[in-house]
Amino acid sequence: MTDDGTAEDGMTENGMTGGASAGSGVTEPTERARTILRENDRGGYTVPTARLYPFQWNWDSAFVAMGWATFDAPRAWQEIERLLRGQWEDGLIPQIVFHAPSDDYFPGPDVWGVQHDPSTSGIPQPPVLATAVRRVLDASGDEARMAAIYPHLLHNHRWWENARDPGRRGLVATLHPWETGMDNSPAWDTPLARVPTATRTAIRRRDTSHVDAAMRPRAEDYQRFIHLVDLFRDCAWDPVRMLAASPFRVADVGTNAILLRAERDLFDLAGRFGTPAEQAEIAVRIERLGAALDRLWSADLGLFISQDLRAHTPIAVGTSAGFLPLYAGRAGARAPQMAVTLQRWAGRVSRLVPSTDPDDPRFERLRYWCGPVWAVVNWMIADGFQRAGETAPAERIRSDTRALISNAGFSEYFDPADGNGLGGANFSWTAAVWLMLA
Ligand code: GLC
Numbered sequence: 001m002t003d004d005g006t007a008e009d010g011m012t013e014n015g016m017t018g019g020a021s022a023g024s025g026v027t028e029p030t031e032r033a034r035t036i037l038r039e040n041d042r043g044g045y046t047v048p049t050a051r052l053y054p055f056q057w058n059w060d061s062a063f064v065a066m067g068w069a070t071f072d073a074p075r076a077w078q079e080i081e082r083l084l085r086g087q088w089e090d091g092l093i094p095q096i097v098f099h100a101p102s103d104d105y106f107p108g109p110d111v112w113g114v115q116h117d118p119s120t121s122g123i124p125q126p127p128v129l130a131t132a133v134r135r136v137l138d139a140s141g142d143e144a145r146m147a148a149i150y151p152h153l154l155h156n157h158r159w160w161e162n163a164r165d166p167g168r169r170g171l172v173a174t175l176h177p178w179e180t181g182m183d184n185s186p187a188w189d190t191p192l193a194r195v196p197t198a199t200r201t202a203i204r205r206r207d208t209s210h211v212d213a214a215m216r217p218r219a220e221d222y223q224r225f226i227h228l229v230d231l232f233r234d235c236a237w238d239p240v241r242m243l244a245a246s247p248f249r250v251a252d253v254g255t256n257a258i259l260l261r262a263e264r265d266l267f268d269l270a271g272r273f274g275t276p277a278e279q280a281e282i283a284v285r286i287e288r289l290g291a292a293l294d295r296l297w298s299a300d301l302g303l304f305i306s307q308d309l310r311a312h313t314p315i316a317v318g319t320s321a322g323f324l325p326l327y328a329g330r331a332g333a334r335a336p337q338m339a340v341t342l343q344r345w346a347g348r349v350s351r352l353v354p355s356t357d358p359d360d361p362r363f364e365r366l367r368y369w370c371g372p373v374w375a376v377v378n379w380m381i382a383d384g385f386q387r388a389g390e391t392a393p394a395e396r397i398r399s400d401t402r403a404l405i406s407n408a409g410f411s412e413y414f415d416p417a418d419g420n421g422l423g424g425a426n427f428s429w430t431a432a433v434w435l436m437l438a
Pocket of ligand 1 (some may be wrong): 048053057059060180181182183
C-alpha cells in the first residue's frame with residue numbers, strides 16, 4: 001500500500017483497480033462510483049443507499065446532482081427537479097421526500113403527518129442546493145432548465161429568513177439535530193438534554209437492524225429526536241409556532257455557513273436569471289449573515305462554533321462544521337489559524353477530517369457524527385481552504401478522501417484512526433464526492 005492509499009499493484013483492498021480501464025480513460029473507482037449512482041437511481045431521484053435510506057434526502061441529493069453532472073447532466077437536473085417536487089408552498093425544501101413507500105425506514109410519512117403530495121418530512125436540511133445548481137449549470141449550460149429552477153431557490157432562501165430568522169439578527173435557527181445533517185454531533189448534547197425523552201409515537205427503529213448499533217445514535221438520542229417530531233406535528237408544521245415551541249434551538253455553524261455560500265451562489269444566479277431587486281435583497285442577507293457568522297469564532301478552539309439560542313451561550317465543542325465558514329468565503333484572516341487547528345487534529349488521527357475534535361472527551365471514532373470522517377464534509381472543507389489560498393490543507397483533505405474511498409469503498413463514513421469504512425455501503429454521496437474529486 002502506498003502513502004496515498006492506492007496499492008502498489010494497482011489493486012486496492014476492496015478489489016478496485018486504481019488504474020484506467022482499457023480504452024475508456026475512466027478509472028475503475030470512477031466507473032464504480034457511476035454504477036453506484038445508477039444502482040441507487042429510483043427513476044429520477046437517487047436514494048442515499050439501498051435499504052437504510054430508501055427515499056430522497058435533501059442535501060444528499062444536492063451533492064449527488066453534482067456527482068451526476070460529471071457524466072450525465074440531464075440526470076443531474078432531474079435529481080434537482082424531483083427534490084423540488086417536495087417543496088412546500090411556503091418555500092421549505094424538506095429533509096426527506098417520500099416518493100414511494102418503504103418499510104425500511106423510521107420515521108415514515110405517517111409519523112410526520114405532513115399534508116403534501118408527494119409526502120415529505122417537515123424540517124429542512126443544510127441548503128447546499130443553490131451551490132449544487134450553479135455547478136450543474138456550469139457543467140451543462142442548460143439555461144432553460146436553470147431559469148425554471150431559479151424562482152424555487154429564491155423562494156427557499158426567503159423561507160430561511162422568514163421562518164428561521166424572523167428577527168433579522170443574521171443567523172438562522174435550527175430546531176432539530178436532523179436539520180443540521182449531523183444528527184448526533186456532541187455539539188447538540190447540551191441543547192438536546194433539554195428535550196424530554198417521552199414520545200407519543202412508538203419508536204420502531206429500523207437503522208440498527210441494517211448496521212451495527214455502535215455506529216449509530218443512541219436510543220436516548222432517538223427518543224428526543226422523536227419527541228421533537230411529535231411536538232412539531234402538534235404545531236401543525238407552522239414555522240412561527242415551531243420556532244416558539246422548540247426546546248432545541250441552536251445557530252448551527254454548519255447550516256449558517258452552507259447557507260451563506262448558497263446565498264453567494266444564488267446572488268450570481270440572480271444576476272443572470274433574476275432581477276436587480278432580487279440581487280439587492282440577497283446582498284443584504286449575505287452581509288447580515290456574514291457579520292453574524294464572524295461572531296461564532298472561538299479563539300480557544302481555533303475554529304468557529306455553534307451557539308445555543310435558548311441558553312444564549314456558545315457551544316464550546318469543536319466539530320468539522322466549524323471549518324465551513326471557509327467554504328462560505330467568510331473565514332478571512334482566520335484561515336491560517338484554522339489550518340493550524342487542522343494540523344493539531346491531524347496529529348491525533350490518521351485520516352482527516354474527523355467530525356469531532358479528537359481532543360474532545362466526547363470524540364468517538366466509530367459513532368456516526370461523534371468522530372468519523374464524512375466525504376461530503378471533506379469536500380466542502382477542502383473547497384474552503386482552497387478558496388482561502390490555503391492549498392496545503394486543501395490538498396491533504398482531498399488526498400485523504402480519495403485514499404479512504406479507494407481503500408475502504410464508498411462507505412457512508414470512515415474511521416479516522418484506521419480508515420475503515422463504517423455505516424452503510426455503496427453510498428451515493430460518497431460516490432458523488434469521488435466523481436467531483438476525480
Ligand atoms: C443521516 C445523516 C444525514 C443524511 C442522511 C441520509 O441521517 O446524518 O446527514 O442526510 O443520513 O444519508
